[in-house]
Amino acid sequence: MSDAIRVRDLRKTYPASPPVEAVRGIDLHVERGECFGLLGPNGAGKTTTIEILEGLLDATSGDVEILGLRWDRDGDAIRQRIGISLQETRLSEKLTLRETLRLFRSFYRQGRDPDQLIAQLSLGDKADARVGKLSGGQKQRLAVACALVGDPELLFLDEPTTGLDPRSRRELWSVIQQFRDSRRTVLLTTHYLDEAERLCDRVAIVDRGRVIACDTPRALIASLGGEHVIEFQASDRLATGGAGRRPTLDAMLALPSVTGARDDGERLALSVAEPHVAIPALLARLADLGFQLAGLTTRHASLEDVFIKVAGHALSDAEPSVRE
Amino acid sequence: MSSAFAQLTLSRIREFIREPEALFWVYGFPLLMATALGIAFRNQPVEQMRVDVVKTRADAPPADAGPLAALARESRFVVTEGTDTAARQRLRGGKTDVVVVVVRGAAELTTAEGSAVATDPPVAGGGAVATDPPVAEGGAVAEGAAVAKGGARYAYLYDFTRKESLLARNAVEDALQRAAGRRDAFMAEDRNFDEPGGRYIDFLVPGLLGMSLMGGGLWGVGYVIVDMRIRKLLKRFLATPMPRSHFLAAILASRLLFLLPEVLVLLAFARFAFGVQSQGGLVGVLVFILLGALAFAGIGLLVASRARTLESVSGLMNLVMLPMWVLSGIFFSSDRFPTAVQPWIKLLPLTMAIDGLRGVMIEGLAAWSQPRELIGLAIWASVSFALALRLFRWN
Ligand SMILES: Nc1ncnc2c1ncn2[C@@H]1O[C@H](COP(=O)(O)OP(=O)(O)OP(=O)(O)O)[C@@H](O)[C@H]1O
Ligand SMILES: [Mg+2]
Numbered sequence: 001m002s003d004a005i006r007v008r009d010l011r012k013t014y015p016a017s018p019p020v021e022a023v024r025g026i027d028l029h030v031e032r033g034e035c036f037g038l039l040g041p042n043g044a045g046k047t048t049t050i051e052i053l054e055g056l057l058d059a060t061s062g063d064v065e066i067l068g069l070r071w072d073r074d075g076d077a078i079r080q081r082i083g084i085s086l087q088e089t090r091l092s093e094k095l096t097l098r099e100t101l102r103l104f105r106s107f108y109r110q111g112r113d114p115d116q117l118i119a120q121l122s123l124g125d126k127a128d129a130r131v132g133k134l135s136g137g138q139k140q141r142l143a144v145a146c147a148l149v150g151d152p153e154l155l156f157l158d159e160p161t162t163g164l165d166p167r168s169r170r171e172l173w174s175v176i177q178q179f180r181d182s183r184r185t186v187l188l189t190t191h192y193l194d195e196a197e198r199l200c201d202r203v204a205i206v207d208r209g210r211v212i213a214c215d216t217p218r219a220l221i222a223s224l225g226g227e228h229v230i231e232f233q234a235s236d237r238l239a240t241g242g243a244g245r246r247p248t249l250d251a252m253l254a255l256p257s258v259t260g261a262r263d264d265g266e267r268l269a270l271s272v273a274e275p276h277v278a279i280p281a282l283l284a285r286l287a288d289l290g291f292q293l294a295g296l297t298t299r300h301a302s303l304e305d306v307f308i309k310v311a312g313h314a315l316s317d318a319e320p321s322v323r324e
Numbered sequence: 325m326s327s328a329f330a331q332l333t334l335s336r337i338r339e340f341i342r343e344p345e346a347l348f349w350v351y352g353f354p355l356l357m358a359t360a361l362g363i364a365f366r367n368q369p370v371e372q373m374r375v376d377v378v379k380t381r382a383d384a385p386p387a388d389a390g391p392l393a394a395l396a397r398e399s400r401f402v403v404t405e406g407t408d409t410a411a412r413q414r415l416r417g418g419k420t421d422v423v424v425v426v427v428r429g430a431a432e433l434t435t436a437e438g439s440a441v442a443t444d445p446p447v448a449g450g451g452a453v454a455t456d457p458p459v460a461e462g463g464a465v466a467e468g469a470a471v472a473k474g475g476a477r478y479a480y481l482y483d484f485t486r487k488e489s490l491l492a493r494n495a496v497e498d499a500l501q502r503a504a505g506r507r508d509a510f511m512a513e514d515r516n517f518d519e520p521g522g523r524y525i526d527f528l529v530p531g532l533l534g535m536s537l538m539g540g541g542l543w544g545v546g547y548v549i550v551d552m553r554i555r556k557l558l559k560r561f562l563a564t565p566m567p568r569s570h571f572l573a574a575i576l577a578s579r580l581l582f583l584l585p586e587v588l589v590l591l592a593f594a595r596f597a598f599g600v601q602s603q604g605g606l607v608g609v610l611v612f613i614l615l616g617a618l619a620f621a622g623i624g625l626l627v628a629s630r631a632r633t634l635e636s637v638s639g640l641m642n643l644v645m646l647p648m649w650v651l652s653g654i655f656f657s658s659d660r661f662p663t664a665v666q667p668w669i670k671l672l673p674l675t676m677a678i679d680g681l682r683g684v685m686i687e688g689l690a691a692w693s694q695p696r697e698l699i700g701l702a703i704w705a706s707v708s709f710a711l712a713l714r715l716f717r718w719n
Contacts, residue, residue, distance in 0.1 A: 054563050055563065056559060056562060056563055056719060076565055079563065079564060079565040080565045082563075084560075084563045086556055086559065086560055086563075088556060089555065089556045089557060089559070089560045090555035090556065090557065091555075091557065091560075092335065092339055092557070094338060094339040094342040094343060095335055095338055095339065099334075099335065099338065102331060103331045103332065103334075103335050104564065106326055106327060106328045106330070106331035106332075107328050107561075107564040107565055107566040108564070108565060109565070130342075146560075150564070150565075
């Protein structure tokens with residue numbers, strides 16, 4: 001069976017002055033039955049990429065295959081087999097939830113029973129409410145329901161949980177997981193690290209139009225060399241007031257079990273495989289160098305750490321140049 | 325599961341009837357307009373003429389004596405007596421149509437022995453003889469000439485350019501001359517013409533029908549589509565296997581469906597409130613309504629095919645509609661515009677729709693005996709649709 005999605009050297013330049021190179025050579029390969037995430041900051045090119053895959057935008061160049069088919073030849077066949085939710089759609093406010101789903105259902109040859117879907121997304125008590133009267137979370141769930149109503153093999157979701165409270169997010173996650181558990185494929189975009197980590201089998205980290213890392217969340221974190229992060233602040237004991245010397249990154253990298261070190265400005269962060277080995281050595285070394293420890297925390301490494309390592313800036317920085 | 329077309333049409337209808345403001349603008353507004361204009365321009369039973377009488381001399385005879393008494397007797401005149409200043413003021417304010425100034429005193433009147441000579445500025449230069457084409461009884465002139473020695477007995481003060489004033493002046497002149505003894509050369513009979521079809525409201529209803537076809541088509545198609553584009557709903561639909569022809573057909577079908585009550589309500593209202601009846605058959609009316617609706621739906625689609633914001637589509641629609649509101653003869657006949665622009669005005673779809681409807685409703689023509697309007701509208705509809713489909717952008 002063909003792959004769910006296959007993308008080679010995808011490029012998209014928006015005509016503008018100067019032209020915007022939103023996607024600058026992306027390769028993707030999504031297998032059937034997996035939940036694949038595009039993780040990246042604002043403006044990374046996630047929406048542009050996913051809309052090309054959905055057949056809504058024309059690529060400037062590159063090669064796209066969806067379920068083994070191509071948009072230029074088999075557009076209608078692809079549309080019968082995919083379900084999508086856009087980053088923003090305002091469905092008709094005057095229609096009820098049930099009417100909206102019936103409308104979308106009528107576009108597909110085969111599909112699911114709208115009422116059953118409403119129940120599955122726990123929207124039963126809102127079935128006859130107007131869309132305009134739904135909460136943000138309920139609207140998002142309705143958007144996902146519209147994507148599911150054609151009983152697709154492949155689901156595209158562009159930032160499905162943005163702006164939702166934690167409970168609504170978890171509810172949507174479980175809907176997506178159920179879909180994936182029935183051996184069907186999901187491609188979603190997100191800028192939430194925890195969403196990518198919890199929900200996705202594999203994640204592609206996208207930054208400025210390129211995929212800068214792509215693997216399972218576990219493998220990405222493992223690539224840091226250590227699954228733990230030690231963060232600490234150290235002040236110069238000899239300096240009188242103000243800012244003084246700081247421990248050099250080289251000195252930190254020389255410590256046992258430390259595989260990475262970076263300066264976050266205020267604090268230093270070390271990637272560590274075995275904290276119980278690294279911490280005593282760190283304390284001794286700081287004392288030797290004449291530093292006083294001001295604070296120390298340890299935590300599990302996250303995709304954020306991976307992102308910072310590969311992108312060179314934090315995920316929350318929409319304008320990467322600020323830090324560089 | 326029902327078809328995409330059925331569901332899309334159903335959705336449009338639901339959205340429409342759940343929007344009370346839209347209902348008002350589409351159905352209520354033309355009715356208000358018809359009522360207001362129908363009342364404002366209704367044919368008054370018989371217009372009364374307002375006449376002021378001013379005596380410039382203390383020895384003038386009383387108003388209820390002599391020829392002046394005739395004015396007070398005739399019910400078509402409303403006579404007010406007053407001073408010169410007051411009368412001029414009422415004339416300025418449009419409160420009176422003509423002022424009769426009694427120029428000579430009672431003594432002179434009795435010697436002149438009941439024949440009046442009026443100084444009549446617009447026609448008579450010297451003021452000695454009233455040669456007055458609008459009244460033009462040969463007898464009066466002859467008689468007037470015979471008694472002209474004494475000079476004018478009355479002066480008529482009025483605005484020469486006001487039609488009502490001219491009418492009143494002529495009527496007053498006529499009444500005074502007769503009361504003073506003029507003999508008419510022959511008798512004539514007045515017959516009132518008030519057959520349906522001749523009134524302003526009969527002229528107005530086809531105009532309002534055309535106007536609502538235009539507004540409904542442009543808003544009902546153009547605005548609705550741009551709104552969906554802005555909401556990214558068009559894009560969302562594009563990502564489904566929805567047949568695009570179903571979408572456009574549903575927009576068109578729902579538009580034609582809303583049209584039905586729109587037209588029926590206006591026609592029924594005009595019928596029961598003002599007795600407006602079509603002289604020609606209903607088929608002719610329906611043919612022009614349908615063709616007009618299609619032409620304006622096509623233009624609406626064309627206007628919406630590229631527009632990305634509500635401002636731009638509103639601007640475009642006003643650009644399209646405004647000239648037609650003015651030129652196409654909704655409220656008054658477009659024949660009033662200069663001959664040079666007539667061929668262009670006749671090419672406008674609203675002119676075609678309204679002219680066609682008036683041809684059927686007022687003149688009792690059949691639709692096919694107006695091939696110009698019939699074919700013209702069909703061309704507008706097909707060209708605008710073809711062009712719109714070619715230009716249409718879904719996202
Ligand atoms: N229609 C357009 N014309 C010009 N530039 C565009 C257009 N759409 C997007 N861009 C630009 O392309 C870049 C990528 O945009 P895109 O919407 O794909 O980002 P994204 O990753 O989805 O961001 P977000 O997380 O904010 O949704 C941005 O710099 C954006 O300004
Ligand atoms: Mg986006």
